[in-house]
Amino acid sequence: MAHVEREERWGEHATVDDRRNEILRSLGMVLRERGFGSLRMQDIADHLNMTKGNLYYYFSSKQELLFHCHMKCMDVSMVALAAVEHDRRDAAQKLRWLLSQHISGILEEAYGAVLLTDLEDLAPEHRRQYVTLRDRFERGVRSLVREGIGAGLFRKTDPKVATFSILGAINWMPKWYQPEGTWSAREIAKKFSDYFVQSLLA
């Protein structure tokens, strides 16, 4: 039965993008249970009930899968960061929304499980691309903290310490988050983004 449903999901109506995203979500789910080092393409294929050959049609290697999962994990956050730049709300409201989107992006679709892997598992060029985005996001958060302090909304604090505290706590979430746990991804996004912003208020 489960097998039939799977087959249907891989049917004609799915686009290449749908399939690639499905594969990336699977990597995330498998990564939640075990490290990247011992993982084989076959494990991902098994998880999706597809053949290894079919999997290779979408991604040429384990490395490439990991890289695209990293990029996918940053997608929501980067879109949110771009939106915040044209947002006229105050720094507290913008920061709360941005962090909430960032947390959802990490937890909701299982992509955030890449945070459980070593950056060293990425090929150097892939790592460079990912770190560029990650650093851009960090600078965006830091600049909102600075904006809030400048406007007298946030207490006077070192923006780097605040940013590292907030983003570190978020990066650690995939370690304790359980999809079947007490809090849903959305609830965590709401509770923690509220907490982080309250922490900064003057």
Place this chain on the structure above:
Amino acid sequence: MAHVEREERWGEHATVDDRRNEILRSLGMVLRERGFGSLRMQDIADHLNMTKGNLYYYFSSKQELLFHCHMKCMDVSMVALAAVEHDRRDAAQKLRWLLSQHISGILEEAYGAVLLTDLEDLAPEHRRQYVTLRDRFERGVRSLVREGIGAGLFRKTDPKVATFSILGAINWMPKWYQPEGTWSAREIAKKFSDYFVQSLLA
């Protein structure tokens, strides 16, 4: 020259405990550079300029080394937690001191690099022992947060959200901490424990 100095450090005056601690620090330093999975006892021995046979005299396996490094990493924190229970200062002062000790324990002696590994790398019995201590520490922090809220010192917030935010941010520190970086371990302990407590003040 470096070799001679090493040999002297492994000379007659060192106790078994000294040597075991030295080995655990080495594991931490090696872990900062690479994952646990591909690590061999020989790598640790090389790092210390000792023979593999000599290393096995102190630790019977890679697993045992990892376990003792985890326990060592909790040592400072557990001692600090016990001290705080008999401390008459207010919750803010106690929490600031406890977190500062906890951060120092993780960063100063390189033991904290175990936080870069998967808990699954520990044997089940070892994992149980470590998780018991880690949970006890977490409950200690949570109870100080609750105490501070009860005393009107801290703002009304969910103690679990506050505790997960603070401890998550600390657990992530070994990912970005550089022993040769701008901030020393002590400075990080000071700046971040201040930030975490300020975040809670009413």
